[in-house]
Amino acid sequence: MEIQQQFEQFLSQRGMKHTNERREIFRAILDMDAPFDVDKLLFYLKQQGEKTSKATIYRTLQLLLESGLLRTISLSPAAARDTLYSLCGKYRAYDHLVCTGCGKVRDIEKQQICLSCQTITKELGYKLESHSLRIFALCPECQAKGIKTC
Amino acid sequence: MEIQQQFEQFLSQRGMKHTNERREIFRAILDMDAPFDVDKLLFYLKQQGEKTSKATIYRTLQLLLESGLLRTISLSPAAARDTLYSLCGKYRAYDHLVCTGCGKVRDIEKQQICLSCQTITKELGYKLESHSLRIFALCPECQAKGIKTC
DNA sequence: TTCGTTGCAAAGCTTTTGCACGAAT
DNA sequence: ATTCGTGCAAAAGCTTTGCAACGAA
Numbered sequence: 001m002e003i004q005q006q007f008e009q010f011l012s013q014r015g016m017k018h019t020n021e022r023r024e025i026f027r028a029i030l031d032m033d034a035p036f037d038v039d040k041l042l043f044y045l046k047q048q049g050e051k052t053s054k055a056t057i058y059r060t061l062q063l064l065l066e067s068g069l070l071r072t073i074s075l076s077p078a079a080a081r082d083t084l085y086s087l088c089g090k091y092r093a094y095d096h097l098v099c100t101g102c103g104k105v106r107d108i109e110k111q112q113i114c115l116s117c118q119t120i121t122k123e124l125g126y127k128l129e130s131h132s133l134r135i136f137a138l139c140p141e142c143q144a145k146g147i148k149t150c
Numbered sequence: 151m152e153i154q155q156q157f158e159q160f161l162s163q164r165g166m167k168h169t170n171e172r173r174e175i176f177r178a179i180l181d182m183d184a185p186f187d188v189d190k191l192l193f194y195l196k197q198q199g200e201k202t203s204k205a206t207i208y209r210t211l212q213l214l215l216e217s218g219l220l221r222t223i224s225l226s227p228a229a230a231r232d233t234l235y236s237l238c239g240k241y242r243a244y245d246h247l248v249c250t251g252c253g254k255v256r257d258i259e260k261q262q263i264c265l266s267c268q269t270i271t272k273e274l275g276y277k278l279e280s281h282s283l284r285i286f287a288l289c290p291e292c293q294a295k296g297i298k299t300c
Numbered sequence: 301t302t303c304g305t306t307g308c309a310a311a312g313c314t315t316t317t318g319c320a321c322g323a324a325t
Numbered sequence: 326a327t328t329c330g331t332g333c334a335a336a337a338g339c340t341t342t343g344c345a346a347c348g349a350a
Contacts, residue, residue, distance in 0.1 A: 017324050017329055038314080053332050058315060097276065106274075112266045117285050120258055126247065126287035133283045135267050137276035167304055167349050188339085203307045208340060 003030070003069065010067040024050050025060045029070070035084040035096075061085060071132070095133040108135070153180070153219065160217040174200050175210045179220070185234040185246075211235060221282075245283040258285070 007026055011018055028044050029036075036044075038057055045052050064070035064085075072085055095108045113133055121128040157176055161168055178194050179186075186194075188207055195202050214220035214235075222235055245258045263283055271278040 015329090019324070019330060021331070051332090054314095055316080055333080056331060059330085062316095097270065097274065108270055110266055110270055112269075113263070113283075116260060116262045116266065117283075119262075120247065120260060121285060121287045124247070124256075125290040125293075126285075127293055129286045129288065131283065131285040133263075133267075133281065135271060135276075135281040136279045137271045138279065140275040143275075143277055165304085169305065169349070171306070201307090204339095205308080205341080206306060209305085212341095 007064070007067065007069060010069070016063075021050075021052050021056050022060055022063075024048070025052060025057060026064070029064070029085075035086040037084050041085075071130075095131075095135075097135045097137060108133075157214070157217065157219060160219070166213075171200075171202050171206050172210055172213075174198070175202060175207060176214070179214070179235075185236040187234055191235075221280075245281075245285075247285045247287060258283075 004026065008018060024045065028041055038054065042054055042057055061070065070085055095113060097106050097108050117128055117131045154176065158168060174195065178191055188204065192204055192207055211220065220235055245263060247256050247258050267278055267281045
């Protein structure tokens with residue numbers, strides 16, 4: 001099923017309305033090419049000529065989190081605010097490699113990790129739902145520049 | 151080296167003072183038996199008769215993050231605020247298994263994951279620093295209670 | 301004595317909420 | 326016609342900061 005349809009279906013199931021704002025916000029999220037925060041999303045929507053309010057963005061993101069289509073990630077060991085969001089369907093795995101020098105984020109796909117999660121939960125009698133791996137490492141460019149992290 | 155000494159050494163290196171507040175906050179962190187937030191730490195310190203201010207706690211946590219002795223983790227896919235902290239030295243791995251039913255957190259140790267991270271970063275030319283894996287799963291108790299997550 | 305540190309209160313930010321108007325069904 | 330959603334502005338919460346008093350070296 002198309003991911004848009006999944007969202008529409010979720011709204012219908014909860015007796016919620018298919019508004020233009022929700023459609024546009026979701027479309028914008030699909031257009032994002034990297035994990036994004038509220039301001040990035042708002043800026044993109046403004047660029048597209050939409051006049052969605054920040055409040056509606058927050059409300060829609062909350063909705064999407066509840067639908068399971070969206071998730072939040074924290075990219076820095078110290079990140080407390082400026083939550084970053086990422087579409088669940090967009091990446092095969094929920095795993096990111098974060099450069100501790102420049103902050104660049106790239107997705108990683110590794111069947112091994114899924115298997116490890118399955119093994120761990122199975123051993124402990126848990127029912128696996130999802131996982132998120134963050135690897136912090138210095139990218140080749142930053143190494144070349146001689147950037148060091150504390 | 152003792153972990154307390156590492157903190158004291160870090161302070162010395164930066165020309166910072168060994169105050170009672172910092173010592174007590176660090177001691178309290180050592181006493182924590184699970185990832186904690188600022189309020190939990192403050193409550194514990196009050197219980198111990200300390201009258202440390204919230205501002206000092208924030209300042210000291212920041213310091214500890216910079217020293218590399220402490221790290222933050224986000225436990226829920228939707229957690230945006232109420233940052234949780236965890237001592238780096240306390241757990242062998244930075245990996246947690248989070249119950250999506252009751253929110254209970256337990257530590258996991260799995261050599262496999264470290265190996266996966268090494269492989270991934272090596273392949274891409276990154277220099278590995280650390281990683282954090284969060285697995286979201288339903289614990290046996292919640293399964294028994296018939297709790298379901300969205 | 302000399303700075304760094306603390307506590308308090310105020311300021312700063314992000315996120316949430318109340319309410320009246322507007323839109324979807 | 327109803328009911329839900331939106332925008333605005335205000336409120337709420339967490340975190341940071343300025344400043345005078347305090348304490349470690």
